[in-house]
Amino acid sequence: MASIKLNNISKWFGENHVIKDINLNIIDGEFIVLVGPSGCGKSTLLRIISGLEDLESGKILIENKDVTDKIPSDRKLSMVFQSYALYPHMNVFENIGFALKTSGINKEILTQKVNQVAETLKLKLLLNRLPKELSGGQKQRVAIGRAIIREPKAFLFDEPLSNLDASLRIEMRLEISRLHKKLGITTIYVTHDQVEAMTLANRIVVINEGKIIQVGTPKELYNRPKNLFVAKFIGTPKMNVLECTTINGNVYFIDKINKKTNIRCNNKDIQKIGFRAEKIIICETKKASFIGYAKFIEYLGAEQFIYVDVGVKENFVIVKEKPDIKVPLNQKLGLKISQKDIHFFSKNDTRLN
Amino acid sequence: MFWKYGLFCSILTGSIWGLFWQIICTMIGILTIGEKLYVNVVPFLIVGSLISVIYVFLQNKISIKFHLLSIIFMVLLIYSFTFGDPFLQKKTNSISTFLLVVINSFFTWISIYLSLKQINIGKLSRYNLEKFYLRLLWGLGLIILILITLLPFYIMIMTSLKNQQSLILNPLDLSLNSTSDLNVLFSSYIELFTNFNFHIFLFNSFLVSIITVFVTLFFSIPGAYALSRLRFPAKEWFSGSVILIYLIPSIVLVIPLYAVFSQLGLRNSLFGLLIVYPATTIPVALYMLRGYFNSLSKEIDDAAIMDGLSRFQIIIKIAMPLSKPAIVSVALYVFMIAWNEFLFAFMFLDDTDLFTLSRGIVSLNSSEIPQQHLMAGAVIATLPVMVIFLYLEKFLISGLSSGGVKG
Ligand SMILES: Nc1ncnc2c1ncn2[C@@H]1O[C@H](COP(=O)(O)OP(=O)(O)OP(=O)(O)O)[C@@H](O)[C@H]1O
Ligand SMILES: [Mg+2]
Numbered sequence: 024m025a026s027i028k029l030n031n032i033s034k035w036f037g038e039n040h041v042i043k044d045i046n047l048n049i050i051d052g053e054f055i056v057l058v059g060p061s062g063c064g065k066s067t068l069l070r071i072i073s074g075l076e077d078l079e080s081g082k083i084l085i086e087n088k089d090v091t092d093k094i095p096s097d098r099k100l101s102m103v104f105q106s107y108a109l110y111p112h113m114n115v116f117e118n119i120g121f122a123l124k125t126s127g128i129n130k131e132i133l134t135q136k137v138n139q140v141a142e143t144l145k146l147k148l149l150l151n152r153l154p155k156e157l158s159g160g161q162k163q164r165v166a167i168g169r170a171i172i173r174e175p176k177a178f179l180f181d182e183p184l185s186n187l188d189a190s191l192r193i194e195m196r197l198e199i200s201r202l203h204k205k206l207g208i209t210t211i212y213v214t215h216d217q218v219e220a221m222t223l224a225n226r227i228v229v230i231n232e233g234k235i236i237q238v239g240t241p242k243e244l245y246n247r248p249k250n251l252f253v254a255k256f257i258g259t260p261k262m263n264v265l266e267c268t269t270i271n272g273n274v275y276f277i278d279k280i281n282k283k284t285n286i287r288c289n290n291k292d293i294q295k296i297g298f299r300a301e302k303i304i305i306c307e308t309k310k311a312s313f314i315g316y317a318k319f320i321e322y323l324g325a326e327q328f329i330y331v332d333v334g335v336k337e338n339f340v341i342v343k344e345k346p347d348i349k350v351p352l353n354q355k356l357g358l359k360i361s362q363k364d365i366h367f368f369s370k371n372d373t374r375l376n
Numbered sequence: 377m378f379w380k381y382g383l384f385c386s387i388l389t390g391s392i393w394g395l396f397w398q399i400i401c402t403m404i405g406i407l408t409i410g411e412k413l414y415v416n417v418v419p420f421l422i423v424g425s426l427i428s429v430i431y432v433f434l435q436n437k438i439s440i441k442f443h444l445l446s447i448i449f450m451v452l453l454i455y456s457f458t459f460g461d462p463f464l465q466k467k468t469n470s471i472s473t474f475l476l477v478v479i480n481s482f483f484t485w486i487s488i489y490l491s492l493k494q495i496n497i498g499k500l501s502r503y504n505l506e507k508f509y510l511r512l513l514w515g516l517g518l519i520i521l522i523l524i525t526l527l528p529f530y531i532m533i534m535t536s537l538k539n540q541q542s543l544i545l546n547p548l549d550l551s552l553n554s555t556s557d558l559n560v561l562f563s564s565y566i567e568l569f570t571n572f573n574f575h576i577f578l579f580n581s582f583l584v585s586i587i588t589v590f591v592t593l594f595f596s597i598p599g600a601y602a603l604s605r606l607r608f609p610a611k612e613w614f615s616g617s618v619i620l621i622y623l624i625p626s627i628v629l630v631i632p633l634y635a636v637f638s639q640l641g642l643r644n645s646l647f648g649l650l651i652v653y654p655a656t657t658i659p660v661a662l663y664m665l666r667g668y669f670n671s672l673s674k675e676i677d678d679a680a681i682m683d684g685l686s687r688f689q690i691i692i693k694i695a696m697p698l699s700k701p702a703i704v705s706v707a708l709y710v711f712m713i714a715w716n717e718f719l720f721a722f723m724f725l726d727d728t729d730l731f732t733l734s735r736g737i738v739s740l741n742s743s744e745i746p747q748q749h750l751m752a753g754a755v756i757a758t759l760p761v762m763v764i765f766l767y768l769e770k771f772l773i774s775g776l777s778s779g780g781v782k783g
Binding site (some may be wrong): 073094100104121126159169175 | 674675676678679680681682683684685689694697698
């Protein structure tokens, strides 16, 4: 259990500035998720925290103690790797107990602890197997077992579920969440799956090109994204974003001929407008914020996605609706969105409202 | 095109195999019976072609009986076409010649059968044609390869078991002596071990080779691990240039080293060899092991670091157990290099007590020492490596292939 502070962390790989001046305060017991596109530096940041990578400048504090120059094992953190990284030549028992055995613990206590961990992770019956005789999910549980047996100050997970199939991923996600509730240990979790991020996190850290873009609770990030990058990154389907301009406080979608809407905005800097698919309501054309033609529909059982042509070339607006609503194709359709659900972005993609 | 027809293929196969096996059998006959035999080309060409054409026509009726009948028929054909004297011995036939002809017929028939399977007389499809030619070449290549490797071995072993008298009488007679007295049969070996210090040579060779293996592994495992895992200045340059030592022929090295080692008093000693041998084997060992370590997951190392292991402990507890096949194959390779090394041993060692096997065998090479002793020495030098190699072969193959994937 520990707080972790990152102060002005920077990392270069040769000419490549991978981590750019990152500051982050992680509270004791918090579940922090790092998300971002591939290659943005999530793994590198995690490895810096663990001590596997050294850094050019900046400080890492665990429980307010500077650990920047400490070797990984002295930081008392555990890491779970994407590839599981189990020791192929040791069975499950030895894999889980390896760290303790290395530290020279009494054999009886070791056995007792390994059994306890195996109990928690439902690995009791697998203790004598080699990693190659385990399924993906079982391997991942062993990897987690190896992490928790050391009773670390914090867990570091690097995309632990990305090698699993969809249903197992959901199951393991729940298990990790449950484990965090039970043990209450500070956790830093890297993923590029934003559903995982939303469901697991106390706070999400969005990273792009080595910089922190926004830190906040899942709700904050979803409802008030700080800029266009976060807005597009969080949420499925992606937020609808259209280029626009204002004339006399009225918003126009930009195309060959600008399309007038009934959305109001007084800010002159506005360049892009965004709104989430589920916030749009189909209504009479008279009351509509803007008008379009439904072009095709994706039916998903619990909901349907309607692709609406609003007169902007190659840029459909996606509307999420209840599955039982009948929407006529290629006919005038009024779409309404309330003013508070609209996100305005400036020229440099930052949020205006 | 005529060469696309099954008839041509069968005649070609028959004449090639007929001629080929005749040459082989003549050779075998000369070496084992100890009589003068000659290659008799034309009849065997004709018989082979005839038989293979017959095979192609009748191959639908194949059975054990058919095989037997064909072989018997072939023996008869050979005797009739050569007028009863298949190997031009100009004398009445003996049982051994008859046996040779039977062996000849058997192998020719089997070869024809294997190369002409499913070939019909008419024009062949492209697939069948390619299959046929590949099969023919593959078979020829395989048998020639086996013969080239086994023949010198056979000659070596048989010569070493002969006595002076019979060797002078007929140097080409390599049949086994009819004596059943082991002391007589192995007299060359007994001689070597009692009068020529071969037990010392053998011991020296083992000592030098094994120590070389351990010294090489001791330096190259951590070295290769560092090259594969750690970041340090000039790493790429270093790992690339390590192999450059092989651009320098050892004959160039041996002369300056001779001078230096003489002055340091290292020359006439096994210790001197133990400096030179690892120096030549470590680069290759480094190279091979680095390739293998590169193919091991780096995340496992990271996990071990998180679990509190030092780099040194990782090498012992993680890297070495995981790279057992590579280490075994490197050890085997180094052992063979050290065991077979001749140049440095020849230049450095003066005392008979210090000779390694390769050096010791050369010391036999004088006019007073009979040839069979030399051959026995060669067998003594070859056998240990062969035994070790055959025993560890499975490791070697998996080691080489898995190290080779990512190099
Ligand atoms: N050992 C290294 N040497 C040089 N460059 C590296 C090294 N490791 C990572 N990088 C670079 O650093 C950047 C960040 O890599 P990192 O692995 O942290 O990305 P990531 O966010 O984890 O991506 P992913 O989601 O694909 O795992 C990448 O551009 C990568 O090319
Ligand atoms: Mg990563």
